[in-house]
Amino acid sequence: MYASAALAALFCLGACTQVPLVPYDRSVEQDNKNIGLLTVAWPSGPSSVLAANVGQSFGLVGALVNGAIEQNRENDLTHMLTEQQVDANAIFVSSLTAELQKEGYAVTPVAANVKRSDFLKGYPVASANPVDSYLDIVVTNYGYAAAGMGNAAPYRPWLQAKVKLIKASTGSVLMEDMISYNSLFTIKNVVTLSPDPAYAFPAWTDANADAKKTADGVAAAAAQSAAAIADLAK
Amino acid sequence: MKARAAALLCALCLCACATPPPPPAVDLASLTCPTTPKLGDAAPLAFDPQKPKETIAILDGHAGCMDDGHGGRSLYRVFTLPHTGAPYLLLLSAPPWGSTLLAPQAIFLNDAGAVKRQSNRTDFIFRGDALSAALRSHPDETYLIVASDPAALGQAVARIDQSFSGQMYSAGTAFVNVYTGLDVTKNLVLTPAGTLTITTAPLEGQK
Numbered sequence: 001m002y003a004s005a006a007l008a009a010l011f012c013l014g015a016c017t018q019v020p021l022v023p024y025d026r027s028v029e030q031d032n033k034n035i036g037l038l039t040v041a042w043p044s045g046p047s048s049v050l051a052a053n054v055g056q057s058f059g060l061v062g063a064l065v066n067g068a069i070e071q072n073r074e075n076d077l078t079h080m081l082t083e084q085q086v087d088a089n090a091i092f093v094s095s096l097t098a099e100l101q102k103e104g105y106a107v108t109p110v111a112a113n114v115k116r117s118d119f120l121k122g123y124p125v126a127s128a129n130p131v132d133s134y135l136d137i138v139v140t141n142y143g144y145a146a147a148g149m150g151n152a153a154p155y156r157p158w159l160q161a162k163v164k165l166i167k168a169s170t171g172s173v174l175m176e177d178m179i180s181y182n183s184l185f186t187i188k189n190v191v192t193l194s195p196d197p198a199y200a201f202p203a204w205t206d207a208n209a210d211a212k213k214t215a216d217g218v219a220a221a222a223a224q225s226a227a228a229i230a231d232l233a234k
Numbered sequence: 235m236k237a238r239a240a241a242l243l244c245a246l247c248l249c250a251c252a253t254p255p256p257p258p259a260v261d262l263a264s265l266t267c268p269t270t271p272k273l274g275d276a277a278p279l280a281f282d283p284q285k286p287k288e289t290i291a292i293l294d295g296h297a298g299c300m301d302d303g304h305g306g307r308s309l310y311r312v313f314t315l316p317h318t319g320a321p322y323l324l325l326l327s328a329p330p331w332g333s334t335l336l337a338p339q340a341i342f343l344n345d346a347g348a349v350k351r352q353s354n355r356t357d358f359i360f361r362g363d364a365l366s367a368a369l370r371s372h373p374d375e376t377y378l379i380v381a382s383d384p385a386a387l388g389q390a391v392a393r394i395d396q397s398f399s400g401q402m403y404s405a406g407t408a409f410v411n412v413y414t415g416l417d418v419t420k421n422l423v424l425t426p427a428g429t430l431t432i433t434t435a436p437l438e439g440q441k
Contacts, residue, residue, distance in 0.1 A: 020438050021323060023368035027351075028321075051398035052415035147396040148415025156396065156417075173439025177368075184398045184415075189325065189368075192360045194393045197419075231356070 021189050024175035035105050036131030038112040042089045046143035048073035051184050084215035092222040099230030119164050136164045154200040157221035158182045179228050181221045196220050257331040258294035258427040262307040267299035281316035286435035291380050293427050306384030309426050313378045322371050325433040327364035336428025337386035343377040350375050382426035391422045
């Protein structure tokens with residue numbers, strides 16, 4: 001069911017939205033040394049999207065049937081991640097922190113609502129936290145996606161996130177961007193990461209048959225997406 | 235009337251069936267390439283403080299050629315940067331052209347022609363299907379040179395693209411949506427020739 005909402009959001013993004021793009025300029029922001037990493041907003045469960053499916057052509061009944069099948073895939077994926085002890089959120093945060101530290105930043109965790117669906121409306125005042133900026137990340141989807149049915153369109157890992165870096169002292173936007181690991185749609189100007197070809201499953205039964213590889217694919221998408229976000233702050 | 239309709243039909247058919255032209259093939263070795271770019275050929279970059287503006291640079295046999303002094307040759311175009319009161323977005327995007335992709339680089343010069351800033355390979359990342367760099371303008375920069383990167387020529391890039399589209403069909407009073415998905419691995423080669431779109435836009439959220 002997460003997938004249906006994700007797909008609707010993607011349709012809208014692909015069709016009608018131009019996402020804001022503000023590049024970071026480190027040569028100008030040399031005082032930005034300590035980044036306050038807000039608790040990353042994270043979906044309540046993984047998605048498993050089959051973008052082009054038969055049910056879509058059969059109205060409400062088709063949508064209900066497809067929704068039930070999606071729910072089963074998402075339950076499978078949740079079970080596999082739990083069984084393999086893969087916490088995509090934890091991998092994402094630890095990879096991001098490590099990559100930012102490699103770039104020379106200090107990273108200070110700052111508590112925020114993990115269930116928020118968008119960027120914070122306002123940010124803590126500068127004196128509340130000893131940080132120079134706030135990094136606000138909203139992961140909108142993660143899991144697997146297939147463009148269509150059959151061997152020619154396998155399930156591949158998928159993650160989408162939007163990112164904002166705010167100057168703590170002024171509230172200025174230092175950076176705003178969006179990344180898509182394995183984009184089903186070409187969204188204008190969004191950073192698009194090609195999925196790792198090692199993790200491809202022609203059918204969902206193939207993913208179910210190899211829980212370790214399936215979970216590793218999610219972990220790879222989380223780590224590579226986090227690294228790409230850190231690269232935006234270079 | 236019938237002739238006009240037939241001509242229109244023919245034109246429509248041509249539009250639908252025409253294949254894009256092949257990417258330009260340029261023999262860099264045959265070109266005369268000085269070590270300094272001709273700044274006198276600079277064209278102004280479009281800018282609108284209210285909305286994004288695009289300028290397209292085509293690097294082909296008609297573009298300038300420069301040598302980095304170590305034998306590395308680049309095709310280039312030079313632009314004058316708009317001078318505004320505040321920094322603005324410069325988005326440089328090189329889309330694929332057939333199975334090729336421009337190996338892009340950006341060089342910023344001051345009004346005396348001295349290099350102030352130069353992109354490196356990691357500044358260009360994929361945004362959609364285009365190899366792109368998103369940068370902020372600097373007030374001390376007057377010229378932008380977009381050029382091919384001699385160090386990247388010939389490198390192969392493989393990309394997996396998943397896409398999904400819907401089409402509505404009617405059968406009398408009934409309408410049916412048919413969805414199709416594609417999963418394609420694109421193998422591209424970085425080349426000295428191609429196109430690059432330069433988008434200038436005001437930056438959002440500045441205080």
